[in-house]
Amino acid sequence: MPKRVIVFIAACFFLPILVLCVAAFLGIDGHAVDLDKVLQGASSEHLLGSDSLGRDVLARLAEGLQLSIFVGVIVVTLGAIIGISIGVLAAWYGGWLDIMLMRIADVVLSFPGILLAIALAAMLGPGVENLIFALVVVGWVGFARLSRVQVLSLRSAAYIEAALANGMPFTYITVRHLLPNIAAPLLVEASFGLAAVMIGEAGLSFLGVGVQAPDASLGTMIREGTRLMLVEPSLVIWPGLMLFCIVMAVNLWGDALRDYLDVKHQP
Numbered sequence: 001m002p003k004r005v006i007v008f009i010a011a012c013f014f015l016p017i018l019v020l021c022v023a024a025f026l027g028i029d030g031h032a033v034d035l036d037k038v039l040q041g042a043s044s045e046h047l048l049g050s051d052s053l054g055r056d057v058l059a060r061l062a063e064g065l066q067l068s069i070f071v072g073v074i075v076v077t078l079g080a081i082i083g084i085s086i087g088v089l090a091a092w093y094g095g096w097l098d099i100m101l102m103r104i105a106d107v108v109l110s111f112p113g114i115l116l117a118i119a120l121a122a123m124l125g126p127g128v129e130n131l132i133f134a135l136v137v138v139g140w141v142g143f144a145r146l147s148r149v150q151v152l153s154l155r156s157a158a159y160i161e162a163a164l165a166n167g168m169p170f171t172y173i174t175v176r177h178l179l180p181n182i183a184a185p186l187l188v189e190a191s192f193g194l195a196a197v198m199i200g201e202a203g204l205s206f207l208g209v210g211v212q213a214p215d216a217s218l219g220t221m222i223r224e225g226t227r228l229m230l231v232e233p234s235l236v237i238w239p240g241l242m243l244f245c246i247v248m249a250v251n252l253w254g255d256a257l258r259d260y261l262d263v264k265h266q267p
Helices: 003-026 057-093 095-109 113-124 128-154 158-165 170-207 218-226 234-261
Strands: none
Touching: 003 057, 003 234, 057 095, 057 128, 057 170, 057 218, 057 234, 095 128, 113 128, 113 170, 128 170, 158 170, 170 218, 170 234, 218 234
């Protein structure tokens, strides 16, 4: 990996980590309303200023980052479990099961991902749980199709046929042989999926169908700040910068991980 890429990844990770550490050290409540200090600029009491209700921007940025990471990890984990299970079953058993599962995946793919997530979140109502469900419904397909292709390529491998000849059950073959050999591309898919989920969460919250007040989200902070851009543009700049840094860092990490795990590009 080029040194300049490592430096850029570290720089993108640095600012969100700094915000989380400083907010944890100061211990400021991001929900505390102080109407005497509305839209206050940066000061010793509020390092990044306060919002339209006098709440500390730094504390709310830290809360929004934590929520983005939490939602991203949960959605990617659930999507990976569901998608990999479906993909492995479809590739291994084939036939009508493969056709049925892949047609379901095609139906989900026929809709633009973000629009489908918006529709589901709007029907289910706002809230973190419904937001996670909507993003999981969209996010499992990539894992399913990738794991299916990988298992199909391994299905006729000599060690798989030897395991079958020895009477090994499907669960043993999956855990012992299939999953370890398809882990590398799935890890890359998960890294890119994490960045996509963070953007999706921020977008849904910005539109009002995700995280709701008083909880903080980078998307809701940007939405609230747009009303005051001419008065206090930092209310949009800070959450936008945090979202850019964390998504860019995860994307660059996924790209570097793909190059590292790709044996075709190994020296």
